[in-house]
Amino acid sequence: MPAIADRLNNVSISASAAMTQRARDLAAQGTKVISLSAGEPDFATPSHALEAAHAAALAGDTKYPSMDGTPALKAAIARKFKRENNLDYEASQIVVCGGAKQVIFNAMLATCNPGDEVVIPAPSWISYADIVKFAGAVPVPVACPQEAGFKLRAEDLEAAITPRTKWLFLNFPNNPTGAACSRAEMKAIADVMLRHPHVWIMTDDIYEHLIYDDFEFCTIAEVEPKLYDRVLTVNGASKAYAMTGWRLGFCGGPKDLIAAISNVNGQNGGGTATIVQAAAAAVLDGPQELLQERAAIYKQRRDFVLSELAKIDGLKCHKPEGAFYIFPNISGLIGRTSRGGRKIESDTDFVMALVNEHYVATVQGAAYGMSPFFRISYATSMEKLTEACARISLFCAEMR
Numbered sequence: 001m002p003a004i005a006d007r008l009n010n011v012s013i014s015a016s017a018a019m020t021q022r023a024r025d026l027a028a029q030g031t032k033v034i035s036l037s038a039g040e041p042d043f044a045t046p047s048h049a050l051e052a053a054h055a056a057a058l059a060g061d062t063k064y065p066s067m068d069g070t071p072a073l074k075a076a077i078a079r080k081f082k083r084e085n086n087l088d089y090e091a092s093q094i095v096v097c098g099g100a101k102q103v104i105f106n107a108m109l110a111t112c113n114p115g116d117e118v119v120i121p122a123p124s125w126i127s128y129a130d131i132v133k134f135a136g137a138v139p140v141p142v143a144c145p146q147e148a149g150f151k152l153r154a155e156d157l158e159a160a161i162t163p164r165t166k167w168l169f170l171n172f173p174n175n176p177t178g179a180a181c182s183r184a185e186m187k188a189i190a191d192v193m194l195r196h197p198h199v200w201i202m203t204d205d206i207y208e209h210l211i212y213d214d215f216e217f218c219t220i221a222e223v224e225p226k227l228y229d230r231v232l233t234v235n236g237a238s239k240a241y242a243m244t245g246w247r248l249g250f251c252g253g254p255k256d257l258i259a260a261i262s263n264v265n266g267q268n269g270g271g272t273a274t275i276v277q278a279a280a281a282a283v284l285d286g287p288q289e290l291l292q293e294r295a296a297i298y299k300q301r302r303d304f305v306l307s308e309l310a311k312i313d314g315l316k317c318h319k320p321e322g323a324f325y326i327f328p329n330i331s332g333l334i335g336r337t338s339r340g341g342r343k344i345e346s347d348t349d350f351v352m353a354l355v356n357e358h359y360v361a362t363v364q365g366a367a368y369g370m371s372p373f374f375r376i377s378y379a380t381s382m383e384k385l386t387e388a389c390a391r392i393s394l395f396c397a398e399m400r
């Protein structure tokens, strides 16, 4: 038999996708399952995005796209970076890809040699480590403990950097903890990076607009302009504009790096769909009020879920500054047995018993590189959150 490539040996299937599938299977059997496992806004894509895509299609904008992004979209992205992040990127410093995920994938293929190391604050989005391994590099996790508010501490970062380090990844607000960085915290990270000029920094700012309680988002190239030439600032339409299915991400960075990413992008897909690019330009240049309106709704949900979880014996939650996740610590429940008879020895046991016995789908912390925790996505209705919290509460109370 012909064989599958060795590079797939260490690449896992996403636990969050697996749990979302388990929720779908249970629902197909007629079970009233509540899925808190997907990292996806429950809002609709703004109508002006739909109209722009429609207009582009009708106008015949249906030929091969420019591989690195249309001039109109790049101009809208440059305006976004200036307006929201005070960053100057010209067209030759911007690439458009099929999602932030593809930006990061292309960037790693463009830069990593076998054995290069990529420092990834943990817990982290499931895909980072797999993308890094795809590119032949080695993910190096650095724990951001709950006691530190799930933030990256300067001394831990310093200790993780070696002569082989190629990249540092940053993702604040974070998936799965929701932790964000203040300017002072970001400056402390930047100060470490100033001492290590051989390392690039990829900042995944996809949750930029999901931030609460007047906490101010900041991004490293703006906080420390001396790092500007080493930073790849990544963002996209998925989370801010509820456009996960459109697959639109982009980045700004130094010209040579952008040219290399663009080169990979040209082979890996050949550019993002023209009508999607038209829709993205429309949302970036369009009315921005919806960002605050939606953030206010997410905040209400976060506060509700936090207050419900606080009443549950055995769970310990940190209040997240952003994103739409809560990452409760379940160490108080380890060693107990669920009503259905499952011994809870790990966070995987916990989420499996919860979905099988009470039909609430969440994701185990192990999938993000930190145990024993589980991730709740509150990007769903208050009605579902109310029911889900009641079920989680009962599930924990029934444990012996």
Ligand code: PMP
Pocket (backbone or CB within 6 Å): 039, 098, 099, 100, 101, 102, 125, 171, 174, 175, 204, 206, 235, 236, 237, 238, 244, 247, 248, 249
């Ligand atoms: N980065 C992080 C941290 C994410 O959580 C996600 C989505 N789960 C992405 C990137 C993916 O973004 P996109 O849809 O733009 O590929």
